[in-house]
Amino acid sequence: MSIFLDAAAGKDTRRAPIWIMRQAGRYLPEYNALKERYGFWEMCRDPEVAAEITMLPLRRFSLDAAILFSDIMTPLADMGVEIEFAPGPVVTRPVRTLADVRRLRVPGPEGTAPFVADAVRAVRERCHVPLIGFAGAPLTLATYLVDAGGAADGHAGFRVWLHAQPEAARLLLDRLTDVTIDYLRTQIAAGVQAVQLFDSWAGSHEPAVYAEFGLPYTRRVLAALDDPAVPRVHFAVGAHHLLGLFADLPAEVVGVDWRTPLSAARRALPGRTLQGNLDPAVLVHRPEALAERARAVLREGLGGPHIFNLGHGIRPDTPVGHVQRVIETVHGFDRHAEAD
Ligand code: CP3
Numbered sequence: 001m002s003i004f005l006d007a008a009a010g011k012d013t014r015r016a017p018i019w020i021m022r023q024a025g026r027y028l029p030e031y032n033a034l035k036e037r038y039g040f041w042e043m044c045r046d047p048e049v050a051a052e053i054t055m056l057p058l059r060r061f062s063l064d065a066a067i068l069f070s071d072i073m074t075p076l077a078d079m080g081v082e083i084e085f086a087p088g089p090v091v092t093r094p095v096r097t098l099a100d101v102r103r104l105r106v107p108g109p110e111g112t113a114p115f116v117a118d119a120v121r122a123v124r125e126r127c128h129v130p131l132i133g134f135a136g137a138p139l140t141l142a143t144y145l146v147d148a149g150g151a152a153d154g155h156a157g158f159r160v161w162l163h164a165q166p167e168a169a170r171l172l173l174d175r176l177t178d179v180t181i182d183y184l185r186t187q188i189a190a191g192v193q194a195v196q197l198f199d200s201w202a203g204s205h206e207p208a209v210y211a212e213f214g215l216p217y218t219r220r221v222l223a224a225l226d227d228p229a230v231p232r233v234h235f236a237v238g239a240h241h242l243l244g245l246f247a248d249l250p251a252e253v254v255g256v257d258w259r260t261p262l263s264a265a266r267r268a269l270p271g272r273t274l275q276g277n278l279d280p281a282v283l284v285h286r287p288e289a290l291a292e293r294a295r296a297v298l299r300e301g302l303g304g305p306h307i308f309n310l311g312h313g314i315r316p317d318t319p320v321g322h323v324q325r326v327i328e329t330v331h332g333f334d335r336h337a338e339a340d
Contacts, residue, residue, distance in 0.1 A: 002130050004064040007273055007305045008194055008231035008253050016298060016306045017064035018330045019132070020323065022313030023057040024069045026087075027320065030056050040085045041077075044070050045115050051122035058127065060320065061327055065130050065194070066123060068116070068187070072136030072198055073144065075113045075183040079104045079175070081145065094148040096161070098168040106175050109182040116183070120190035132233070133192030135184050137199035138176040138217040139210075145172065154204040162213055169213060177217045181224040188230055196233035196255070197221060203238025203257075210242050215249075222250045233275060237312060243268035258311025262300035274301060277311035278326070283318045287325055294329040302339050 004017040025031060031053060034043065043049050053069040073089045080103065082092040095101055105111075123131050136144075147158040162169050184195050202214055222232050235255030236242060246254055247269055254272050256265045258279035265274050282293045298308065308330045314323070 002064070002193075004130050004307065005193065005231065007307050008233070010252065010271070010273055010305050012305050012335070014334060014336050016301060016308040016330055016333065016335060018308040018327055019063050019065040019067065020057070020314050021067075021310055023061075023063065023067060024053050025314065026316035027314055027318040027323070028056055028060070029320075040071075040087075044074055047115055047118035047122050050115075050119040051126070054119070054123045054131075055126060058129065061323060062331070063129065063327070065132050066127050067132040067134065067196070068120060068123065068192065070113075070116060070119070070134070072134070072141065072200075074116065075135070075179050076141065076145070078107045078112050079179060088151075089144050091145055091148045095145040095172060096165075096168075098165070098171065101168050101172045101175070104172070104175055106178045107182075109186055112179055112182045112186060114186070117186050117190035120187055120192055124191045130193035131191065132194045132196055133184060133187035134196040134198060135180045135187075135221070137197050137202065137214070137236075138173045138180060138221065139205075139214040140199050140201045141176045141180070142169070142172050143201045143204075151201075155201055158201075159204065159209075162209065173213060173217045177220050180221050184221070184225055188225065188227060192230070194231045194233060194253075195225060196235055197251075199234070199236040199239075202236035202242060203240075205242075207242055207245060211245055215245055219249055226250075231273075235275070240264070253307065255309065256311065262297065262306070263303070266303055271304060273305035273307060275307040275309050277309065280310045280312055280315050280318070283310070283322045283326065284315060287319075287322050290322060290325050291329045294326050295333060298330065298333045298335070299338065302335060306335070 003013050007013045007017050050069045073083050084090045143155050143158045146161050147155050231252040233253040234251035237257050240260045253275050256276035258277050262274050278297045
């Protein structure tokens with residue numbers, strides 16, 4: 001049995017399960033050692049290497065879930081997009097016109113990052129906790145394609161484009177939705193036990209724009225993954241103002257970033273499993289303050305099912321010892337006793 005899957009299924013578990021966004025990343029010296037030998041795409045596309053990197057944090061820490069080592073940009077290469085990492089994704093030829101969008105292929109389930117299925121199977125052979133698969137939400141993927149990686153001013157370039165070219169935007173979002181569904185179904189068929197949809201740039205938009213260009217596509221992705229054994233996590237960053245819109249998304253779990261108190265998300269989404277949301281900045285210095293900050297998050301998470309996580313990806317300058325301290329704090333927190 002898995003405490004992560006119990007909480008995802010809506011059980012108010014005695015202790016909060018914990019995993020960490022970007023747990024297989026640059027704060028780990030063993031990850032950086034592998035990076036000396038492989039390029040980022042090579043690591044994603046070689047199933048054996050991707051599986052080994054997925055396992056790195058689990059060999060060090062007692063975590064309750066693994067997350068597949070890959071990237072939200074992975075399936076876009078098969079649409080005909082050239083992407084480099086510097087270290088964030090940069091699209092060599094941004095998508096701007098309707099003709100650019102029409103040139104993007106929808107390669108179908110067999111043609112969308114087929115290596116990912118082998119990576120999933122390789123992880124499942126060696127992993128004793130549930131494996132989370134993931135994808136980027138269509139709106140966030142579109143942001144990278146159009147804006148070529150420029151996050152300045154809340155992706156103003158992308159916001160301008162949405163209003164200038166709504167027809168191209170809708171076609172682009174539709175194609176990204178189809179590809180994302182194929183990509184996640186491939187992961188589920190290969191054995192991932194939960195999926196997370198990352199909508200990292202949802203928060204850049206006002207509710208009406210998000211309701212038109214974000215929500216319908218995210219809903220279509222989540223609704224297409226209706227295997228009751230595979231819980232769906234929806235995670236949007238900077239999205240306090242959008243919480244009400246998430247209420248009827250078909251997702252068992254809603255991830256919350258560090259700016260939104262879990263109690264506020266609880267009020268907006270009663271009964272939903274919440275995931276989050278310790279500020280990743282807290283882990284970098286002053287280990288003596290860590291346990292108290294982590295316990296504050298745990299107390300905020302009472303009153304319904306909670307999966308402990310950071311409010312966004314762990315920072316590369318985080319000392320590994322601080323991660324251990326957070327995990328011990330979560331393990332030592334009895335949610336049932338605290339709730340009395
Ligand atoms: O450990 C894990 O969480 C699994 C692997 C994973 C990566 N990227 C590996 C990666 C996951 C789940 C992602 C998701 C991802 N990728 C998101 C959504 C989450 C978020 O941060 O909002 C986004 C927006 C991306 C796009 C992306 N890829 C960025 C912004 C960056 C650079 C910044 C960073 O955080 O490192 C990447 C590159 C990337 N993806 C790295 C890793 C480990 C670093 C590459 C390197 O080693 O140089």
